[in-house]
Amino acid sequence: MSSSLTVIAVGGQTPYEVTIGRGALRELDRYIDPQVARICLVFQPPLRSAAAVVADHLRVGQRRIVGLEIPDGEAAKTLDVVGDAWQTLGRTEFTRSDMIVALGGGAASDVAGFIAATWLRGIPLINAPTTLLGMVDAAIGGKTGINTEAGKNLVGAFHPPKAVLCDLDALGTLDEVALTSGLAEIVKCGFIADPEILEIVWSAQNQIRQPASDPLRDVIERAVRVKADVVGADLRENSIRAILNYGHTFGHAIERVEGFTWAHGHAVAVGMVFAAHVATAMGLLDPTLRQAHHDLLQRVGLPVSYRPGRWNELRQAMAVDKKNRGNQSNMVLLRAIGDPTVVETPNDQLLQHAYQEISGGAL
Ligand SMILES: NC(=O)c1ccc[n+]([C@@H]2O[C@H](COP(=O)([O-])OP(=O)(O)OC[C@H]3O[C@@H](n4cnc5c(N)ncnc54)[C@H](O)[C@@H]3O)[C@@H](O)[C@H]2O)c1
Known part of the structure; x- marks a missing residue:
């Protein structure tokens, strides 16, 4: 691992690591078993080209990468978006040993986390936060969720990620x-x-x-x-x-x-x-x-x-x-x-x- 990366452990019943540094995203495959056959990469529109790079990085052997671009910001945290994702996972035959990677801000990790928490009652999730708020808050701690008529973040699940990768290079494009x-x-x-x-x-x-x-x-x-x-x-x-x-x-x-x-x-x-x-x-x-x-x-x-x-x-x-x-x-x-x-x-x-x-x- 590059010496410029910092790894912070999160304890509890399902411990995991948060890796922080420039280029941290290149560590992604350290947390993914080579046997994983399908990965759904959930990303926000501004991260489209970054998602293409990540997808190339993850595409090894026969593994299938399913890209899922979600609407920007809060518009992604809806039951419709989750429903469409369930359809995609069904169509592409995602099993419990497949996984989801969330690339984007807190809205992306919240909805991708909820999709991961609910598909087959829970499949593995890795968060790759690309906003400052995502890195220090939303991507860590296992809270996932969507918004409904009743209010913001009222529907969700606790579903801790397997790993969190905070690539500081992503911060350069934030407003x-x-x-x-x-x-x-x-x-x-x-x-x-x-x-x-x-x-x-x-x-x-x-x-x-x-x-x-x-x-x-x-x-x-x-x-x-x-x-x-x-x-x-x-x-x-x-x-x-x-x-x-x-x-x-x-x-x-x-x-x-x-x-x-x-x-x-x-x-x-x-x-x-x-x-x-x-x-x-x-x-x-x-x-x-x-x-x-x-x-x-x-x-x-x-x-x-x-x-x-x-x-x-x-x-x-x-x-x-x-x-x-x-x-x-x-x-x-x-x-x-x-x-x-x-x-x-x-x-x-x-x-x-x-x-x-x-x-x-x-x-
Ligand atoms: N689960 C939790 O514990 C938790 C904690 C805090 C906040 N949240 C949730 O997080 C969300 C807010 O997170 P946020 O502020 O990251 O918002 P966000 O995810 O909506 O991102 C803000 C904007 O930045 C864009 N963006 C993302 N990465 C970028 C990059 N590298 N360069 C340029 N643009 C980029 C996004 O596409 C979006 O337009 C809210 O939905 C909130 O409820 C969750």
């Missing part, structure tokens, strides 16, 4: 929105578990948004370690995995109110500032750390405020959050950097106060 969206999840990992991430992001402010930079690689690896440790300990979000939802209560509410036109990470960035306001109002978090949320996220080009006048819709959206259990709704707050806690969602007055702080205006 600013996709890069900063992924950075928000990286910063989140800093807040909940690894303060060094925050130091690096702060001091390498300019380099951090350059796809080939060392500081970006450094924080990607650190964020992957945070996620790997958490999901290795709690795949099904029975306990500690909930901390990964830091910033997501209010972030999801923004996404809903905005009709999912906001990049996920951007909504989470505002959600973290909101959570910091709630935590300081409750006396949990020192106000200087709330200010640190604001300053750091702003420094890397992420939004830290939201428009006023939307309280009722936001409150309603928070109430239907999928993290709720029965009638109880929870929220992740910080007591300090690296010290998250899950609390019952505080009273409306506190939430309203936090909203006013970040919107600078009326409810």
